[in-house]
Amino acid sequence: PEPTRRASRNNGRHVRMAQVPYAGAARRSSCPALAAPPPTHASSRAFSPNDEEDRISEDDEEYENSRGGVPSAEDDELDKEKAAEQQPVLWPERNDEEFERGRALLKTLLCDALSFDADDMAHLVLEIFDQCGVPENMGITTSKLQRFIIGVRDRMLDNPYHNWTHIFDVTQTTYCLACKCGLMDRLSSMQRFALITSALCHDLEHPGVNNLFLIRSRSSLVALYNDTSILEKHHSFRAFELMLNSNIDLLSGFSPDEYAEFRAMVMSIILATDMARHGEYMAKLNAYTDPAIAEEDRRIGGQHVDLTFGMEIMIKCADTSNVLKPFNVAKKWAVRVTDEFFLQGDLERANGMEITPTCNRQIQERVSLQKGFYDFVIGPYYSKVAALLPELASLLDSIKVNREMWNSYDDKMLMDELGSSYLARLPGIGIDGPMKLSVATWNVAAVNNNPFEYWVTHQSGEYAKLMNDVQRFVDNPGGRDFVVSDVLTDEMFAELKHDMSKHGFPGLDELERRWVEDFRNRFAISGFLKDKAIGSKRLVSMPDRITNTINSDGRIIYRPSVISGFEGEMGQIPVWWQKWREYTFKTDVHTLDRLSPGAYKIQAVCKMIEPIRHAKYPAITMEEEAISIPLQVLALAIFDCVLVRMLQIIAPRTWQPLKHSLCDAFNRNKSQQVINILAKSYDDADIIFIQEAAASFVDHAKQGLGSKYMVLRPYVLDGYRNQNSMILARKDKFLEGSRADLTEQVGRLAGGRWTAPGDLCAIAIKGVDGSRYLLASFHGDTNGLATIPVLKALNEAFTKSYPDHIVIFGLDANTHKQNSANCQGIADFQQKFSEMGFASCWGPSPGVQTWTTRNARTYLQPQLQKAVGISDAARKGEVNLKDWIIFYDNQMKAVESARDNTGNREFAESMVFPTLKFPSDHAIVSCQLQRNEEQHNQKP
Numbered sequence: 045p046e047p048t049r050r051a052s053r054n055n056g057r058h059v060r061m062a063q064v065p066y067a068g069a070a071r072r073s074s075c076p077a078l079a080a081p082p083p084t085h086a087s088s089r090a091f092s093p094n095d096e097e098d099r100i101s102e103d104d105e106e107y108e109n110s111r112g113g114v115p116s117a118e119d120d121e122l123d124k125e126k127a128a129e130q131q132p133v134l135w136p137e138r139n140d141e142e143f144e145r146g147r148a149l150l151k152t153l154l155c156d157a158l159s160f161d162a163d164d165m166a167h168l169v170l171e172i173f174d175q176c177g178v179p180e181n182m183g184i185t186t187s188k189l190q191r192f193i194i195g196v197r198d199r200m201l202d203n204p205y206h207n208w209t210h211i212f213d214v215t216q217t218t219y220c221l222a223c224k225c226g227l228m229d230r231l232s233s234m235q236r237f238a239l240i241t242s243a244l245c246h247d248l249e250h251p252g253v254n255n256l257f258l259i260r261s262r263s264s265l266v267a268l269y270n271d272t273s274i275l276e277k278h279h280s281f282r283a284f285e286l287m288l289n290s291n292i293d294l295l296s297g298f299s300p301d302e303y304a305e306f307r308a309m310v311m312s313i314i315l316a317t318d319m320a321r322h323g324e325y326m327a328k329l330n331a332y333t334d335p336a337i338a339e340e341d342r343r344i345g346g347q348h349v350d351l352t353f354g355m356e357i358m359i360k361c362a363d364t365s366n367v368l369k370p371f372n373v374a375k376k377w378a379v380r381v382t383d384e385f386f387l388q389g390d391l392e393r394a395n396g397m398e399i400t401p402t403c404n405r406q407i408q409e410r411v412s413l414q415k416g417f418y419d420f421v422i423g424p425y426y427s428k429v430a431a432l433l434p435e436l437a438s439l440l441d442s443i444k445v446n447r448e449m450w451n452s453y454d455d456k457m458l459m460d461e462l463g464s465s466y467l468a469r470l471p472g473i474g475i476d477g478p479m480k481l482s483v484a485t486w487n488v489a490a491v492n493n494n495p496f497e498y499w500v501t502h503q504s505g506e507y508a509k510l511m512n513d514v515q516r517f518v519d520n521p522g523g524r525d526f527v528v529s530d531v532l533t534d535e536m537f538a539e540l541k542h543d544m545s546k547h548g549f550p551g552l553d554e555l556e557r558r559w560v561e562d563f564r565n566r567f568a569i570s571g572f573l574k575d576k577a578i579g580s581k582r583l584v585s586m587p588d589r590i591t592n593t594i595n596s597d598g599r600i601i602y603r604p605s606v607i608s609g610f611e612g613e614m615g616q617i618p619v620w621w622q623k624w625r626e627y628t629f630k631t632d633v634h635t636l637d638r639l640s641p642g643a644y645k646i647q648a649v650c651k652m653i654e655p656i657r658h659a660k661y662p663a664i665t666m667e668e669e670a671i672s673i674p675l676q677v678l679a680l681a682i683f684d685c686v687l688v689r690m691l692q693i694i695a696p697r698t699w700q701p702l703k704h705s706l707c708d709a710f711n712r713n714k715s716q717q718v719i720n721i722l723a724k725s726y727d728d729a730d731i732i733f734i735q736e737a738a739a740s741f742v743d744h745a746k747q748g749l750g751s752k753y754m755v756l757r758p759y760v761l762d763g764y765r766n767q768n769s770m771i772l773a774r775k776d777k778f779l780e781g782s783r784a785d786l787t788e789q790v791g792r793l794a795g796g797r798w799t800a801p802g803d804l805c806a807i808a809i810k811g812v813d814g815s816r817y818l819l820a821s822f823h824g825d826t827n828g829l830a831t832i833p834v835l836k837a838l839n840e841a842f843t844k845s846y847p848d849h850i851v852i853f854g855l856d857a858n859t860h861k862q863n864s865a866n867c868q869g870i871a872d873f874q875q876k877f878s879e880m881g882f883a884s885c886w887g888p889s890p891g892v893q894t895w896t897t898r899n900a901r902t903y904l905q906p907q908l909q910k911a912v913g914i915s916d917a918a919r920k921g922e923v924n925l926k927d928w929i930i931f932y933d934n935q936m937k938a939v940e941s942a943r944d945n946t947g948n949r950e951f952a953e954s955m956v957f958p959t960l961k962f963p964s965d966h967a968i969v970s971c972q973l974q975r976n977e978e979q980h981n982q983k984p
């Protein structure tokens with residue numbers, strides 16, 4: 045049977061990562077002395093078996109006092125506990141008047157979702173959960189529900205129809221109908237919870253196009269979800285991902301059986317909303333309402349009709365309930381849904397696809413679409429529903445009334461009455477004079493896993509000293525070098541071998557032979573760290589990449605290593621070793637199995653390591669390939685062990701606090717810092733292109749900047765690599781609900797291999813003045829080889845399909861000084877884009893002084909050949925012009941182009957970055973774009 049999350053938790057072998065937010069919290073909750081003062085830095089070391097440690101701990105106190113704000117490991121654990129407890133619920137203030145107005149309508153069909161704002165609706169959803177008894181009966185706290193509701197809201201895209209308002213509408217209507225027909229009274233608490241949760245998630249991350257479009261446009265979702273009910277599977281996959289996300293952890297109180305029951309219900313309720321399955325439901329309704337069946341059995345919960353079917357019917361009713369709302373409400377939804385259809389049709393037309401007839405704004409009438417829907421779908425459906433649930437028979441009357449009303453309407457009347465202006469909700473549309481746009485682009489990535497990877501401009505002198513000493517030690521270890529088996533002892537090797545044999549790894553005797561004859565006798569620095577063969581065989585860099593930082597169950601876990609975000613105490617080898625073994629061999633990683641939404645793939649960390657093939661890396665011999673997994677585990681263990689020892693020798697007191705300061709800046713507080721910089725220094729920007737952002741950045745951006753900006757993102761986001769491109773578009777310059785996602789189409793034009801999910805975000809959107817834009821944000825491969833293909837694709841999309849659009853492209857082009865077959869040069873890039881008619885913010889010939897990255901790798905990393913000494917960091921490091929804003933020469937011109945590597949709209953020329961205050965290794969690039977006069981005057 046499929047392992048579920050809960051089942052795995054109750055298996056004693058697992059480290060129960062999923063249950064407790066942080067290791068510290070576990071200690072805390074099981075510790076009776078909760079009120080006792082936190083253990084001090086020194087006391088936690090009192091039992092240190094390591095002499096060297098004991099000696100240095102004497103002056104720890106002095107150090108504690110002198111170290112200023114740099115947190116110790118212990119402080120950090122406590123901070124994290126606090127953070128977990130007090131994690132801010134970004135729950136909006138309640139407008140009591142609106143809330144009361146809504147609450148009075150929750151059990152009625154008179155509740156007009158479109159009359160509430162996004163915050164009101166969040167409060168009303170919580171009220172529904174409350175009225176269903178979820179907090180008290182399910183043991184789910186209100187703050188968890190609040191995070192969950194906000195999580196759903198943040199994940200809804202800005203479509204004309206399938207957006208947060210539709211979600212609220214369906215949730216409220218499901219609740220109302222289930223109460224009306226008496227179903228709610230027959231449901232258990234668990235079933236009520238499942239029903240409301242399903243309604244809330246039933247369109248999660250809806251892309252604004254239908255399943256057929258995804259199939260015809262060969263969306264990557266199609267392959268993932270196997271051609272049927274693609275969207276509905278996607279919605280439920282994302283729903284579970286969200287509920288299990290560590291910040292929400294909605295279902296943590298469930299037993300394995302409860303979890304399985306809940307999951308099955310939610311999936312089947314969400315999948316019921318696929319209209320392709322409508323015939324199936326009609327057939328069942330026919331069978332269940334067959335007069336041959338005794339009347340008392342013709343009821344939900346009776347002999348033939350189970351409660352799950354009842355819930356499926358409820359959500360299907362709610363999802364099509366626009367037609368039975370008061371006509372003035374039904375009308376508004378009719379415009380919205382056809383707006384969304386027509387946007388899909390526009391996409392189909394632009395891409396040379398067959399245009400779905402109902403989506404073709406050139407031939408399809410909105411009103412006749414409504415009439416057809418009533419006559420062929422809704423009428424027959426509700427009459428069957430009424431036969432099964434007589435309490436709902438009155439709905440048929442509302443449907444009839446509305447159907448009659450449509451007879452007296454045509455499209456002109458409808459649009460005269462409602463127009464499309466609801467999209468804008470803006471006063472005073474129209475802008476005088478030549479259109480100006482303030483634009484910025486920023487690759488927000490820096491450190492991926494290893495906080496020490498790049499030289500950092502750090503305010504503490506201790507950092508420079510540490511890194512300098514590391515460099516000197518590695519460059520010239522001399523008499524301080526030590527033998528591998530002095531730190532990774534034979535006993536430790538035996539434990540390693542034992543752990544590996546328990547996991548069934550092959551070739552352990554051969555591995556032991558190599559240990560005895562080779563590895564154990566090497567000098568740690570000169571013979572191991574600096575061995576080029578280990579580098580070219582990838583024996584350390586490969587397993588490091590896989591095991592360094594793992595997103596398990598929405599929770600990030602780190603290998604106990606100098607070069608990871610691990611923040612536990614690592615000062616003594618035996619303590620570190622215990623943690624390392626625990627992580628590598630006894631920690632099960634939970635990753636959601638995309639093919640089976642809601643199900644987990646569970647495996648030990650060591651099982652994630654993949655063989656290194658001779659065919660791909662010729663340095664590996666065939667014999668080594670045969671034992672390449674245990675060989676990688678051993679090499680990684682030696683590497684991590686050697687680094688811990690080396691840092692203990694060099695800087696026993698400072699290296700861990702310094703590491704924590706880096707992790708804080710580049711990891712824990714990264715998204716917030718990025719948002720703060722944008723909010724403070726770029727608050728006049730109309731468009732901000734972002735690259736290499738974590739998927740969770742979307743949430744941060746919506747919370748921090750959402751009142752001013754739409755967060756435009758591709759509908760397929762990469763939550764795993766966490767390198768996503770997105771676009772922030774100012775709400776008073778661009779029309780909400782007018783965006784269409786072109787990411788997949790442009791990606792395909794580029795030749796699929798050039799873009800991985802998340803690299804590209806291409807969006808068509810309307811300006812409030814009626815002009816149309818094609819905006820793209822892109823982050824290329826390391827050598828920049830993808831940049832030209834993607835630019836060509838954008839050019840082709842414009843020429844063929846969007847010739848009336850203004851194109852603006854913000855990108856990390858990964859361009860380098862020199863051009864070669866393997867590497868995209870700046871001059872060549874410049875020439876190629878000019879040939880296509882593009883110009884850049886850097887003018888016709890950017891000088892060599894115009895660079896946007898200046899960084900250098902340190903000696904604390906697996907690929908030592910890339911390291912640059914500190915004295916050379918500013919000079920010999922990678923200094924490149926990588927970041928560009930590109931547009932058509934005949935559409936726009938750029939003025940006031942600027943770079944910023946401080947976050948204050950200032951640029952420090954000789955500084956390597958990131959810094960603790962500027963968490964990216966790319967400068968922010970900004971400029972003012974002015975629409976060319978002639979172009980402006982040619983407006984249709």
Ligand SMILES: [Zn+2]
Nearest residue numbers: 214246247363
């Ligand atoms: Zn829906």
